[in-house]
Amino acid sequence: MQGMYETLFAALGAERVVPFSVGFAVLVVVFALFAAIMGAVVALIMVLAERKISADIQERIGPNRVGPMGFFQTVADAVKLLTKENVLPRKADSILHYCAPTLVFTGGLLPVAAIAWSNGIVVADLNIGVLYVVGTASLGVIGRLMAGWASNNKWSLLGGMRAAGQMISYEIPNSIAILSVIVLAGTLNLQELSEAQKGGIHQWFVFRSPFAFVACLIYLVSSLAEVNRTPFDLPEAESELVSGYHTEYSGIRWAIFMMSEYIGMVVVNAVAVALFFGGWNGGLPGEPLLGGWIWYLLKIAALMYCQVWVRFVLPRLRIDQLMSLCWNNLVPLGFLALLGASVQALLGPTGQHVMMVAAWLTFGGFVTLLFAAVLKTRHVPAQDGIPR
Amino acid sequence: MRAFFGYWRGIASGFMTTLVGMVAAIRHVGRKEYTLEYPERRDVLPPRARMSLFMNADECIACAQCARACPVNCITVASVKRPREEEPPLTVVGQRKKVLILTEYKIDMGRCCFCVLCVEPCPTHSLYMTPYFEMAVVQNAAEPDEILREGESFAAADARRPRSETQVLHPRFGRTGLVYDFIAITDDLRHRGEAVPVNPLFPEEHAQLIQNRVQPPSQNTTGTKDPPGGLN
Amino acid sequence: MPFKTEEMLLNVGPQHPSTHGVLHLEVTTDGELVTNAEPTIGYLHRCFEKYAETLTYQQIIPYTDRLDYLSSMNNNFGFVVAVEKLMGINVCERAERIRVIMAELNRIASHLMFIGSFSNDLGAMTPFLWCFRDREEILKIFEEVSGARLLYNYYRIGGLAADLTPGIEDRIHSFLNQFEAHMLELDDLFTRNAIVIARLKGVGMIPREMAIAYGLSGPMLRASGVDWDCRRDEPYSIYPSLRFEVPVGGEKLGALGDCYARYLVRRAEIDQSVSLVRQCLTDIPPGDVKEQVKRNVRPPVGEVYVRTENPRGEIGFYLRSDGSTKPSRVKVRAPSFCNMSVFNRISKDILVADMIAILGSVDIVLGEIDR
Numbered sequence: 004m005q006g007m008y009e010t011l012f013a014a015l016g017a018e019r020v021v022p023f024s025v026g027f028a029v030l031v032v033v034f035a036l037f038a039a040i041m042g043a044v045v046a047l048i049m050v051l052a053e054r055k056i057s058a059d060i061q062e063r064i065g066p067n068r069v070g071p072m073g074f075f076q077t078v079a080d081a082v083k084l085l086t087k088e089n090v091l092p093r094k095a096d097s098i099l100h101y102c103a104p105t106l107v108f109t110g111g112l113l114p115v116a117a118i119a120w121s122n123g124i125v126v127a128d129l130n131i132g133v134l135y136v137v138g139t140a141s142l143g144v145i146g147r148l149m150a151g152w153a154s155n156n157k158w159s160l161l162g163g164m165r166a167a168g169q170m171i172s173y174e175i176p177n178s179i180a181i182l183s184v185i186v187l188a189g190t191l192n193l194q195e196l197s198e199a200q201k202g203g204i205h206q207w208f209v210f211r212s213p214f215a216f217v218a219c220l221i222y223l224v225s226s227l228a229e230v231n232r233t234p235f236d237l238p239e240a241e242s243e244l245v246s247g248y249h250t251e252y253s254g255i256r257w258a259i260f261m262m263s264e265y266i267g268m269v270v271v272n273a274v275a276v277a278l279f280f281g282g283w284n285g286g287l288p289g290e291p292l293l294g295g296w297i298w299y300l301l302k303i304a305a306l307m308y309c310q311v312w313v314r315f316v317l318p319r320l321r322i323d324q325l326m327s328l329c330w331n332n333l334v335p336l337g338f339l340a341l342l343g344a345s346v347q348a349l350l351g352p353t354g355q356h357v358m359m360v361a362a363w364l365t366f367g368g369f370v371t372l373l374f375a376a377v378l379k380t381r382h383v384p385a386q387d388g389i390p391r
Numbered sequence: 392m393r394a395f396f397g398y399w400r401g402i403a404s405g406f407m408t409t410l411v412g413m414v415a416a417i418r419h420v421g422r423k424e425y426t427l428e429y430p431e432r433r434d435v436l437p438p439r440a441r442m443s444l445f446m447n448a449d450e451c452i453a454c455a456q457c458a459r460a461c462p463v464n465c466i467t468v469a470s471v472k473r474p475r476e477e478e479p480p481l482t483v484v485g486q487r488k489k490v491l492i493l494t495e496y497k498i499d500m501g502r503c504c505f506c507v508l509c510v511e512p513c514p515t516h517s518l519y520m521t522p523y524f525e526m527a528v529v530q531n532a533a534e535p536d537e538i539l540r541e542g543e544s545f546a547a548a549d550a551r552r553p554r555s556e557t558q559v560l561h562p563r564f565g566r567t568g569l570v571y572d573f574i575a576i577t578d579d580l581r582h583r584g585e586a587v588p589v590n591p592l593f594p595e596e597h598a599q600l601i602q603n604r605v606q607p608p609s610q611n612t613t614g615t616k617d618p619p620g621g622l623n
Numbered sequence: 624m625p626f627k628t629e630e631m632l633l634n635v636g637p638q639h640p641s642t643h644g645v646l647h648l649e650v651t652t653d654g655e656l657v658t659n660a661e662p663t664i665g666y667l668h669r670c671f672e673k674y675a676e677t678l679t680y681q682q683i684i685p686y687t688d689r690l691d692y693l694s695s696m697n698n699n700f701g702f703v704v705a706v707e708k709l710m711g712i713n714v715c716e717r718a719e720r721i722r723v724i725m726a727e728l729n730r731i732a733s734h735l736m737f738i739g740s741f742s743n744d745l746g747a748m749t750p751f752l753w754c755f756r757d758r759e760e761i762l763k764i765f766e767e768v769s770g771a772r773l774l775y776n777y778y779r780i781g782g783l784a785a786d787l788t789p790g791i792e793d794r795i796h797s798f799l800n801q802f803e804a805h806m807l808e809l810d811d812l813f814t815r816n817a818i819v820i821a822r823l824k825g826v827g828m829i830p831r832e833m834a835i836a837y838g839l840s841g842p843m844l845r846a847s848g849v850d851w852d853c854r855r856d857e858p859y860s861i862y863p864s865l866r867f868e869v870p871v872g873g874e875k876l877g878a879l880g881d882c883y884a885r886y887l888v889r890r891a892e893i894d895q896s897v898s899l900v901r902q903c904l905t906d907i908p909p910g911d912v913k914e915q916v917k918r919n920v921r922p923p924v925g926e927v928y929v930r931t932e933n934p935r936g937e938i939g940f941y942l943r944s945d946g947s948t949k950p951s952r953v954k955v956r957a958p959s960f961c962n963m964s965v966f967n968r969i970s971k972d973i974l975v976a977d978m979i980a981i982l983g984s985v986d987i988v989l990g991e992i993d994r
Contacts, residue, residue: 060416061752064426157633161655161975220406233746234818242641242744243979316412318818319746321976322655332402376410380418381807408817415811416749425756434763439770439785460918462682506685506776507784512918520770 010123034126038115046265047077049307056311087254092155095251099153103146104252104259110142111263114270119194121283121295132193133185136274137178140229143263144170147238147248150260154251162247165322166231166238172329173228173235179337180222183344184208184215184278193274197282197295205359207281212358213365214343219279221337223306226271228325230264232310234317237325272306273299280306438591441505442524444498447587448577450482450517453491457509457518465502466509469495482515484593493574500526501569519590526569630658637666641744641979644989650978657978660970662963667993675953680706680780680920683953688774690938690955691991693736696729696765697933699778704859705929705940709922712781717910719861721783724795724903725768725775727896731802732761733934734889734896737986741886742813744983745822750813757805760798767791781916792904799897806893814890823883827969827981830880837965840958841936842888843985846872847880853932865902867895882984889986892934919948926952935959935986957991 009023011030021029051066051074058065066073091097114136119125129135144167151163185191187208188199200206208215228235239247249260276282280302283295320328347358427434436442453470470491473479479488510519580587633650636642645666651659671690675683687702688695700722707714714722739754762772767788769777777784813819829839834847844851852869854862870891872884922944930939936958943952962985970978 057748058424059420061749062419062422062425062756063752064424064428157631164654236746237976240746240976242746243976245640312413312416313409315747315749316416316812317409317747318742318813318816318822319976320818321822321974323974324818324821328405332398332405335398336402372407373410373414376407376414379411380415380811381804404817408815412812412816415808418808425759437767437770437788439768439788440766441770460682462678462685504685504774505771506688506774507770508681508685508776511784 031126035116038126039112042112042115042266042269043081043262045269046262047081049265049268050077050080050261052307053311053314056308057315060312060315081258084258085255089254089256090251092251095155096153099149100251101256103150103153104256104263106146106149107143108146108259108263108266110139110144110146111266111270113139113142114274115266117193118270118273119197119277119282120299122194122197124296125194128194129192131191133181133191133196133274133278136193136270137174137181140267140270141170141174143267150252151248154248156251158245159248159250162238162240162244162250165240165244166248168322169228169231169235169237169325172326173225173333176221176329176333176337177225177229179334179341180218180225181274181278183218183337183340186341186344186348187212187215189348193277193282196277197284200281201284203288204281204286206284207279209279210359210362210366211355212344212347213361214340214347215279216362216365216369217336218340218344219275221333221340222275222279223309225329225333226275227310227313228329229271230267232264232268233314234320235325236314236319237322240319242319268307268310269303272303272310275306276302436522436524438522438594439520440522440524440591441507441520442522443500443520443526444503444505444509444571445519445521445588446496446498446573446577447517448493448496448574449581449587450484450515451493451496452482452487452489452515452517453493453496454514456512456514460508460512462506462508463502463504465499465504467495467497467499468493482517484517485515487515496573497570498573499570516590516593519592521588522591523588628653635660635978641982643740643982643987646982646987646989646992648978648982650975652975655974657970657973657975660967660978662966664960664963664989664992667989669994671994672953672955676950679948680922680950681918683950684778684780685774685776688776689990690957690994691733691933691935691959691988692773693988694729694733694934695773695775696725696777697733697931698938699775700726700860701929701931701933701938702940703778703780704931705927705942706780706920706922708929709925709927709942709944710780710916710920712916714781715910715912716861716908717786718782718912720903720907721787721912722778723860723862723865724900725765725777727899727903728761728764728795730896730934731893731900732758734893735761737889737934738809738813738886741980741983741986742819744979745819747813747816747819750809753805753809753812757802760802764791764795764798767794779913780920783912786912787907792907795900795904799900803894803897806890810890814887820883822976822980823886823984824881826882826973826977827984828879828881829965829969833965833968834880837968838961839936839965840961841933842885842892843936843962843965845870846884846888848873853930853937857930859929859931861903865899867899870895882980885984885986921946921948930956933958935988935991936962955994957994959985959987959989959991963987963992 054076055065055073057063066076069075069079091100116127117125117129117132117135119128119132147166147170148163151159151161151166154160184196188196190196190199200208204210209219210216227233231238237247238244239249244250249257252260276299281298283299285295285298347354350358453468455468455470458464458466458468470493473490473492479490481488505520507520513519577587631652633652635648635650637645637647642648647663647666649659649661649663650657669689671686675686678686684699684702687698690698703722735754735758739751739758742748742750742754765775765777766772768791769775769784829837829843829847831848834844834849839847840851848871850869850871853859854867855869870888872879872888922942924944924946926941926943928939928941930937932938937956938958939954939956941952941954941956942950945951966981966985970981973981
């Protein structure tokens with residue numbers, strides 16, 4: 004279980020100085036700090052990427068003032084947020100108001116520990132990794148509810164309530180979708196999940212079982228809702244609730260909310276990659292080229308792009324439609340997928356091959372729909388803007 | 392049964408609508424941006440652009456039709472009768488006799504609603520809209536003001552603070568806050584040997600005005616850089 | 624201890640992202656459910672009607688710009704038509720053509736603004752920017768012709784402030800061609816989006832009778848299935864000689880009187896306006912468009928009420944002249960004001976998100992409501 008630490012410990016030649024247990028503790032702290040810093044860096048990059056992608060879609064330029072191509076824009080923003088005053092509304096519950104962002108951030112950061120970035124690179128190689136990720140990720144609900152309550156603001160309260168209702172509801176299809184793959188793989192360990200998908204693209208669960216494919220779509224939808232992104236951004240619906248549960252936050256506390264949102268995106272996509280898209284495996288048989296973590300990050304980046312892309316396409320759902328989508332559509336569909344996956348888990352090798360064909364057929368159907376979508380959108384001749 | 396099909400149709404339509412939207416959106420990636428990055432790149436404003444008023448006091452016959460036309464009363468005109476024995480000079484445009492001597496011509500730009508009703512009756516085209524829209528000047532504790540100080544000569548003011556590039560043609564001196572004193576502004580331009588902004592609607596007639604201006608011998612340096620009707 | 628619940632009073636606006644200006648809504652909510660929404664107006668009151676009595680007829684025109692500042696051309700149009708009717712002036716064909724071109728372009732710009740802000744209210748950001756991109760082109764055309772981008776003051780009693788600039792016809796044509804393609808893209812992204820339909824279908828229903836009873840007008844009225852358009856049914860200017868359809872909610876355009884029907888009616892009106900501009904642009908006759916009246920007009924003693932079709936509905940100008948250069952009474956029937964009156968009625972027992980959608984679909988401009 005402590006393979007990575009033992010290797011590192013030996014490589015540093017530290018066993019002559021301190022006993023392994025002490026070194027282990029130090030290394031864990033170092034990794035935790037590293038994860039927190041990486042979280043901030045990811046948030047910085049993601050904010051910039053999001054603004055650039057939206058600018059692309061909306062025929063704008065996006066940030067381009069600070070640094071080359073506006074690369075340091077978010078750094079400048081972060082500095083601004085750090086130096087900004089933390090405003091506490093009068094009659095707000097100061098302790099809860101203060102704790103809420105921290106709790107949300109903790110909930111966002113804790114799951115990072117269990118994620119297997121590459122073969123052997125994992126902070127905590129837990130045998131219940133998936134369970135741990137799902138459990139800790141839902142800590143954020145409490146923080147959001149606290150923020151909504153403590154702000155002494157009706158908009159915040161509504162936002163906090165919406166956040167709680169939404170995130171708790173979407174845990175269920177989320178978990179069912181995860182369960183479908185767990186049933187197939189027979190392990191909760193994220194490292195072993197990646198291990199199970201070794202040997203080329205056809206070994207990825209999404210291409211191994213049509214039920215995993217369906218579960219994957221359910222997971223992607225419900226993970227959008229988990230991290231409060233459009234079309235499920237009701238808790239912070241700008242046009243309705245001003246800013247939802249973080250209306251009354253400013254400065255670094257507000258930034259922490261934003262950071263945890265982006266870390267949450269990374270986490271849900273990392274889990275999606277580990278479960279459905281082969282983890283740290285490359286698309287080819289054999290050891291991944293250039294190290295598994297590159298593949299892992301690339302896959303996460305691709306999924307993140309899709310999440311950002313969807314954000315600038317769809318309008319927001321209404322609260323009753325959101326709940327109806329979860330309970331009426333995703334949960335039954337999830338149970339079907341789980342049932343199918345359970346049956347598949349009992350099949351022999353021939354059955355597995357049949358299922359693989361079925362998965363590819365499902366994928367073919369998906370691609371057909373995509374082509375249909377391309378044909379359905381009207382093609383407008385290429386242009387360089389309206390003549391000025 | 393209907394509910395069963397309705398369920399699947401609902402899922403399919405939600406799925407399809409997302410795909411269609413995503414395709415429609417991604418087709419815009421890589422198109423030319425519409426953003427105009429203002430201080431670096433500027434649109435060429437059309438000649439009719441109504442951005443700021445200019446009044447050439449040399450050409451004014453003090454008829455005060457502009458002040459009467461103004462719906463917000465932002466124009467103040469005062470004049471005295473020219474002595475009978477004096478031969479009234481003629482305006483360049485329209486050859487009108489300047490029977491009255493203009494003593495005060497102020498426009499409160501803070502009140503002005505840029506409706507051009509004052510410009511339309513002007514018989515000598517001396518009051519007109521220009522496409523220059525950068526009316527802001529620096530005036531705070533750190534920067535010495537750009538506005539002419541009490542009793543200060545133009546030369547002294549010039550030495551104190553040279554003209555910034557973005558305000559090539561806009562009057563710096565002769566305004567108090569947003570009240571523009573166009574007699575002082577015209578004097579300022581004459582002192583500098585700069586031409587008045589061309590009336591974009593009557594550029595030919597105004598070309599004469601520019602030629603008629605007496606140029607000071609040595610310090611004619613800046614002049615009008617801009618063609619009529621636009622910056623850059 | 625008994626479990627106690629109570630209704631919550633929520634102040635939406637005047638500083639709120641979705642109130643489209645300085646509107647204030649006193650909303651009583653029961654959790655997510657809105658039980659009552661009471662609009663409070665008057666934050667932008669400028670005393671237009673009283674102040675107009677101190678101005679000459681020409682001087683009122685720039686003030687009409689500021690009523691519905693998203694469709695200044697149409698406001699100018701209505702006022703100018705009223706004064707001309709009072710004075711019995713006829714305007715030359717060329718001027719009327721240009722008036723209609725500008726009014727219809729402004730209608731497109733105003734509806735683009737509606738679609739943009741409406742989509743933003745629903746949480747979709749991209750249509751907003753796509754619409755503003757096209758609106759910008761229209762504003763540039765206006766800037767070239769009238770000199771201003773928002774408050775044009777372009778129409779004059781008996782004519783126009785200035786003729787078209789050379790080459791502007793081609794520019795308008797090329798804009799319209801590009802614009803139609805852009806609208807098809809918008810349909811793909813927004814109009815036929817299943818979430819948009821789910822959000823808007825059946826929300827904020829205004830039945831036909833209610834629409835008439837509340838004095839609604841414009842797209843709000845037509846979405847409820849009343850086939851009424853001032854341009855066709857009480858014609859002014861050269862509209863009788865132009866061919867256009869009046870989009871009415873109902874069979875073709877969604878359910879009757881819901882938010883989606885109101886959206887679709889406006890979307891269809893954009894297409895009609897494009898066709899109107901094209902019709903007017905072909906073979907504009909020559910002529911002098913400058914005003915043919917004295918500078919200080921003195922209409923004969925009398926009164927007149929003229930209603931014209933603004934993007935938001937009928938704008939009515941009532942003028943009473945005592946024979947002097949200034950009107951003795953001016954009254955404006957503001958379409959947004961009348962359309963807003965139904966808001967309280969239809970925003971009961973709905974969700975907060977629906978209330979925002981309904982408010983967006985009414986398409987108010989506070990400058991006009993408060994005047």
